Amino acid sequence: MKSFFKTLALALLILVSFCAPGFAADTIKIGCGGVISGDLAPYGISALRGAELAIEDLNAKGGILGKKIELLVGDDVCKPEVAVNMATKLVSDGAQMIVGHVCSGATIAANKIYKDAGLIVISSASTNDDLTLKGEHPNFFRTISYDGAQADLMTSFVKNNLKVKTVAMIHDKGDYGKGQMELARQYFEKLGGIEVVLFEGITTGAVDYSAIVQKIKRTKAELTMFGGYHSDASKVVGLLKKKRVKTIFFGADGIIGDNFVNLAGKYSDGVYATGPNDTSSNPLYQEISAKHQKKYGEDPGTFTHNGYACVQALAAAAEKAGSLDYDKMRAAMFEIKIDSPLGPIGFDKNGDVIGAGFSVYQVQNGKYTQVN
């Protein structure tokens, strides 16, 4: 009897292992990885919904290469170690292209798996320079501009428009936040004329940030630059205002969006941040926003439109290449020009987006308003 069960189990195993490739022939599977739970979930969900909307539109038009598209979703909770496991699962589930991830640290970790599997990866939100500029990730593309471009804009805006002499730089010790601040510091050094009086990391989710706020006050920095995400940023900005510290608060795309304004409330007024260009006048952009509103009952999030563009780019490259072969797909990625919700975009030799950049915003009356 026992051996019967063993045989049965073996037979089932063989049967199941044949199932995956069998079904895979009917559809094209796009894997979508990102942070879907935890306190950074709004970012990942916004990117995922963009991909979902794009896939719906493409399927309505007949899919890619005449095949319907199927979406596989993975949650990396923004942690590199989880991202690796999740990437392995997406690959073994038969994903043929990848949209994602969101957090740069997770993307870097997961891309090792995708690169070995020969998959094209396109991210809507990971902005770390190393992903494209180092040349270690030839399979990686993105529809968001990279940190270097953003750091350049931040520092020149601080110097030329805000005319500030002393800057305190605070980061959250993460790949994204610390990387951004280190980059900005390099750009400040290149620009000259601005003194970085403080450069420190804080512990995400700590009980209290009073001490670091007092420290900023002691340096008399005219401007505090923050690298990190909205929840820590809103705590720091709140305490800065409560402690009557006179300093301009300046963040990056991690604090762009309504999440930050909601959390920081009245303390968010006057905060500067750089973020992706405002493309809301683009007709496709408005169309997607309307669809998002209809499907999910709320306004689109930070990366929805970038996520939509990711799927568009993959589809365009596959059509141009005529197959899903890695080398052909990759060659096609550099040639395509797509009409995305971000405007007409293409990709440069590093895999970075051409045609979508950053602008500076300021919170005025509870809304981010473009100021440059």
Place this chain on the structure above:
Amino acid sequence: MRLFNIILGVAVVGPLGFFGIKEIIADPVYFLELFLGGLTRGSIYALIALGYTMVYGIIQLINFAHGEIYMIGAMTALIVASVLGLWGWNSAVIVILAIVFAIVYSCAYGFTVEKIAYKPLRTAPRLSALISAIGMSLFLQNYVMLAQTPEFMPFESLIPDFQFWEPFAHIITAVEMTIIVTTVITMILLGMLIKFTKIGKAMRATAQDKIMASLVGINVNRVISTTFVVGSATAAIGGVLIACHVGQVNFFIGFLAGLKAFIAAVLGGIGSIPGAVLGSLVLGISESMFTGYFWSEYEDVFAFTILVIILIFRPSGILGKDEISKV
């Protein structure tokens, strides 16, 4: 060995003390700001650490779900405050009701957690109860995450910026002041409860010897329940206060706060109430000073280093009683 300890102590404290005095003279206001900031943080740790230490004192259990009780306190206050805010109630009434509801809910959770997760394991090996505590902690976190939202929610400060306090607001905000004062009052009340009331006496007796206490007619189960309820109440107060200070809550705030409070309790000598308070203040103030004078990157490293150093020289904590281990 003793001589060696003294020499080592002087070698560590000497330069640090010299550096400290130099810095204090150079900028006394900054020192005061850091000190008060540390005192605030220490007060919050103390409110949570009390629950750890009281429960440990009575049933030798590290109640890892205690941080979650603190989080539930803050969450309840948020919900009550937003509902009453919508109805347009007076803000003073909202503060009081929010704190009362937070305490009641947290106490109910603390009580229930004990009945469900620890009481059936009273005679089981201590490790089982510990695992049960960790399970309870994960359960409560995920329960709140599912029932509420995984995102941070803004918490409008219930304590206004008093006009008369404005000249001092840059040194210590009204909220921080409230935190310190409330903590002191809570400590005094708790001290009186334990020293002068009948249930306090029963608690002390149970902590000394459970079997003997039950032999002289003390209802040990009721005493244990009361301990959980009292610990939960102080944690709830801490939760509401810190939410007012920082301005946001989510399901995960209990984890780090609980961990730090646990360290503080061990630092002061787990099982000892004055020890928990002292440990919390030492931890809070030294973290604040370290961030202020050195690097905030290593704030947590520093906190754990203090713990290791103190445990090397005083294995049972600053005020802990020397115990002969049974192993």
